[in-house]
Amino acid sequence: MWDLPRLAQIQKARNALKAGNLDEAFEIATRAELKDYRQCQRVLENLVDPLLGRAEKHLEEGRIDDALADAEKARRAGGNRPAVAAMRERALGEKHREDLERQQARRALESVRGHIRAGRIEEGAHRLEEAPAHPDGSAQAEDLRQRLERLRGEVERLRDRVESHLERGDLEEAMKAAHELQSAAAEQPFTRELLERIGKEAEGKVAAALAHGDLGRARRWMGLLSGLEVENSYLLQWGEALELSDRASLAMERGDWSGGRVYLGRLQRILPAAQWVALCEEKLGAMEEALRELRASPLGAAASELRGREGAERPAAETLPVAEPKPPAALPAGAPGSAPAASGDRCILWVDGVGSYLLLRSLSVTIGRAGSSAQPDVALPADLEGVHAQILRVDHDYFLVSRGETRINGKKVERHLLADGDAIALGPRCRLTFRLPSRLSSTAILELGAGLRLAGDVRRIILIDGHLIFGPADGSHVAIPRLAERIVLSSGPEGFRCRAPVPLVIDGKVRGKDESVPAGAHVEAGPVTFTLTEATREAMER
Numbered sequence: 001m002w003d004l005p006r007l008a009q010i011q012k013a014r015n016a017l018k019a020g021n022l023d024e025a026f027e028i029a030t031r032a033e034l035k036d037y038r039q040c041q042r043v044l045e046n047l048v049d050p051l052l053g054r055a056e057k058h059l060e061e062g063r064i065d066d067a068l069a070d071a072e073k074a075r076r077a078g079g080n081r082p083a084v085a086a087m088r089e090r091a092l093g094e095k096h097r098e099d100l101e102r103q104q105a106r107r108a109l110e111s112v113r114g115h116i117r118a119g120r121i122e123e124g125a126h127r128l129e130e131a132p133a134h135p136d137g138s139a140q141a142e143d144l145r146q147r148l149e150r151l152r153g154e155v156e157r158l159r160d161r162v163e164s165h166l167e168r169g170d171l172e173e174a175m176k177a178a179h180e181l182q183s184a185a186a187e188q189p190f191t192r193e194l195l196e197r198i199g200k201e202a203e204g205k206v207a208a209a210l211a212h213g214d215l216g217r218a219r220r221w222m223g224l225l226s227g228l229e230v231e232n233s234y235l236l237q238w239g240e241a242l243e244l245s246d247r248a249s250l251a252m253e254r255g256d257w258s259g260g261r262v263y264l265g266r267l268q269r270i271l272p273a274a275q276w277v278a279l280c281e282e283k284l285g286a287m288e289e290a291l292r293e294l295r296a297s298p299l300g301a302a303a304s305e306l307r308g309r310e311g312a313e314r315p316a317a318e319t320l321p322v323a324e325p326k327p328p329a330a331l332p333a334g335a336p337g338s339a340p341a342a343s344g345d346r347c348i349l350w351v352d353g354v355g356s357y358l359l360l361r362s363l364s365v366t367i368g369r370a371g372s373s374a375q376p377d378v379a380l381p382a383d384l385e386g387v388h389a390q391i392l393r394v395d396h397d398y399f400l401v402s403r404g405e406t407r408i409n410g411k412k413v414e415r416h417l418l419a420d421g422d423a424i425a426l427g428p429r430c431r432l433t434f435r436l437p438s439r440l441s442s443t444a445i446l447e448l449g450a451g452l453r454l455a456g457d458v459r460r461i462i463l464i465d466g467h468l469i470f471g472p473a474d475g476s477h478v479a480i481p482r483l484a485e486r487i488v489l490s491s492g493p494e495g496f497r498c499r500a501p502v503p504l505v506i507d508g509k510v511r512g513k514d515e516s517v518p519a520g521a522h523v524e525a526g527p528v529t530f531t532l533t534e535a536t537r538e539a540m541e542r
Contacts, residue, residue: 010039017043022050026073048078055087064098067091105132109140116144119186121151155185162194171201175224182228199230206238213276215245219457227450239457240353241270246456247350248280250533251520257288259520262507346377346536347496347519348456349489351470351478352529358454358461359532361491365391365463367426378461380452382430389426391418393465396442398434400424418444438475441467445477464491470528480528487525489517489532496532500525 009028016025026047034040055070071088078084108131115124125148131141158181165174178198185191202225209218219242225235244267251260264281271277347359360377366387368376374386385404392399398418400408407425408416416422420436431449436442446461453459462468462477470478470487485501496517498504504511505524517523520533 006034006037007039009034010037010043013040013043017046017050020050022047022054022073026051026077030076044077048074048081048084051077052083052087055091059091059094064091064095068095101132108132109144112144116147116151119182119184119188119191121148121155121185121188123187124148151184155181155188158184159190159194162198166194166197166201171198171205172224174198175202175228178228186229195228195230198228199225199235202230203234203238206235210238210241210271211274213274215242218242222457223453226453236353237270239355241267242457243350243352243356244270246356247531247533252284254520256520257284257291259522260284261288262522346534348458348533348535349462349468349478350456350531350533351480354478354480355460356456356458357478358458358535359464359468359491360461361464363393365461367391367432378446378454380426380430380448380454382427382452384427384430388430389424391446391463393442393463396465398436398444398463437477438469440475441465441469441477443468443477466491470525482527485526487528498523498525500528502526 009031013025013028016022016028025043028034029040029043029047051070051074055067055074058064058067058070068088068091071084071091074081074084075088108127112124112128112131115121115127124144128141128144128148133141158177161177162174162181165171165177175198178195181191182195202221206218206221209215209221218238222235222239222242244263248260248263248267251257251263261281261284264277264284268274268277268281345361349357349359351357358378362377365378366374366376367378367380367384367389368374368387369384370379370381372379372386376387388402388404389406390401390403392401400406400413400416400418402414405427406413408418408422410423410425418434420434422434424432424434426432430452432452433447433449435445435447437445442465444463444465446463448454448459448461454461468478468489468491469476470480470483470489472481472483473479476486487498487500490497490499494516497514498517499514501513502525503513504515506515506518507521517532520531523530523532
């Protein structure tokens, strides 16, 4: 009598099995209170073959997860029989194959998206045609097909715009449209042809502006070219010419006539027909000669006598500083009267033929809007808060603390530990990239995005922490392909020092392989030539 309820459940399982309701029969027969009944065990044994049959049908119709579920039920009902093990192995094999096909389809579609983002539309279309079809990605594949068609139409419109502007002689508008065309279809042959035409015409505009001394116009044309993949060797020379003119201007502003003449002499080799360069060099030479004559005159002698007399009468703290003439060449390191090493927290590193860099030595660097009364360390011409973000160096890690809207790798942040390659978005349109290029140094780089630059065509800010490496490839802060061995610029309490595998030449004088770098000196380290000058916030916002 006591077994009647359980026997009734077992009979219910039999009836369900007979009616083909396998799941109901399995659910009843696997209840814990029935497992010791022989009748229940027979029901489970009788379930094995129907479950395997249903699993076979699931496999034939592509329902792999259902086939696996039935194989598992058959194993629980009748143990790990050979037929059950074989079915389970078949189902797992099919599932692995399906997962592999799904992954291949997903990777293929991601490759198509990558080609589209890089402006390789036709290559993206070709990859899409070859992509393995999969039900999970069919909707995405169709979206990509429609997107490619829209992009093809947009590319044709952009191509027509660029050609039309070039035919009308409107180079500036052609360059603006070319930026969009390059972004959408960089690899198309007609894009490269149009960029080559633009490069040739822009080269003529820059050359004419430099020849007439219109540096503002030359910079404007070079700015419009920024970001366009234009191959023109002359444009590299014109970029170097603008850097040299900036150096000469800064030297002239601080009264370094001899340094200004050095830069103008190098500029004259690039622009031999530019009369204004020769005239400026001549005027600086005259000013240098006039200054020497004034110091040799009775007034100069009287000034020296007065300085000596007043220096003796005044306390040391009240002695007025008097500028001394800069020697024509730097003296050996440590010699009396030698030029001090560059030691400011803000310096400009000018590397000939490579570019210019803003060096910041502070543990805390603020980034904000140019012209703001907050005077951020990096003042950008963008729609930002006065101080929009701050980068802190703690030990050898860098943290970004936001004060305005900031996103890193697309995610909104307030505080973030920066890693190599992080994409930083400040406000709606200001983009920067954080780099840690070398494992040998924790010195970091901030790369300014398209359309952003500081005075002197500075597009990279180096957050120096001890050492800065010049090298031939990856792993260097300043990449110079022609360089065979690394050159290290070190920052310390006494300023900057340079260590090179060859003797350094500083302002024309051969020195040792490890020397301090005087501010404004022209340093040659094998094939690398550079100058390090101190920079104020005001100068960098010009």
